[in-house]
Amino acid sequence: MLAKRIIPCLDIKDGQTVKGVNFVNLQQAGDPIALGKAYSEQGADELVYLDITASHEGRKTFTQLVSRIAEEINIPFTVGGGINELADVDCLLSAGADKVSINSAALRRPELIDEIARHFGSQVCVVAIDAKETDGQWRCYLNGGRVETERDLFDWALEANRRGAGEILFTSMNHDGVKQGFANTALSRLADELTIPVIASGGAGSMEHFRDAFTQGHADAALAASVFHFGEIGIRELKEYLKQQNITVRL
């Protein structure tokens, strides 16, 4: 049976891993390659490296770091941040990334999804969506959660799916950093409506939260950062726990 995936996310700024609480107050959490390797050895199923400042400052992504990651890491990894056009994708895939995650650029110009799918295949195209629920309405945000849009989460996710996205990485800004669990209601609606895998992001604080993202949120994978970076949850113990809860995981 296909396993549910556990994905540590490494937010990168100036070549270092950082993780914000509710997208602000950045704290250092280590060297990206050493950390990625350690996670891989503990049983992480994939890694996500996000250049979190790239989109905001408009600078190009971190190709050199990607090449070094590809040399050292023997599990799949996704890179994102500041990808605006097909040439950026080509550059990162050539450097050895398995998938790219696009966010703001896709919201601004949805055709980018079609282009990536056509040139490189859907499997490399992860569409990341940062969304916040206000008065029962889930709105998508641009630029790492800094700019609100009129776009509805579910509507956008379905469009991304239709255009050829390979996966949706959904981050609930209401839940991110507060460690009270994932946005399971929204997640399950996404997972049930889309025909592609959904990665849950934002809100992991305990092992039970991961279980709930899979059982209640119907997520195909769950992503977290600080609980792993600061050693609050070990990946191996998390997977052993999930296995006890009858969730298929790779151990």
Next chain:
Amino acid sequence: MQVAIVKYNAGNIRSVLNALHRCGVEAVLTDDVETLMSADKVIFPGQGEARTTMTYLRQHRLDEVILGLRQPVLGICIGMQLLCRHSEEEDTDCLGVFDVDVVKFRPTRHEDKVPQMGWNTIGDLKSDLFKGLSKEEFVYFVHSFYAPLCDDTIATTNYVQPYSSALHRDNFYATQFHPEKSGAVGERIIRNFLEM
């Protein structure tokens, strides 16, 4: 040991070079006939679509070169599918080493998504390629098309239904999954191939 990787228009070939490097082998990425023919091992990897990759192979006469190889060859992912007889993807005639036709997953349950993306187990292992592995190991898959079970099946995976996750005939070995992305298990499989 000389290991050559077939250079063609498929994606994700660098990850195989990197994986071999981690195993202590510096492989060459080449479409040069002499280099491919004289290598001790040849790897035919990649991600891509059947028709465009097959057309490229024919145009560059690499189809004949691959079929003429006598040393151990390892096909990976689209490389495996191209070694089969035919692919339903764009109704493409392939190289025909393995006597099986590649078809698309047709799931009946919503939770079985296409492509299959992620870690699944390989079982019913019947080759030295899997020497040293325990009964059921997880490996990494990304694919929408699959080879059904057949006489050449050396590993079975269950997704939608049981299918061939690895094939073997004569000097040709092939995996649907990506050993180069399958952690320690994948590294063991690559080392096993290098020892063939």
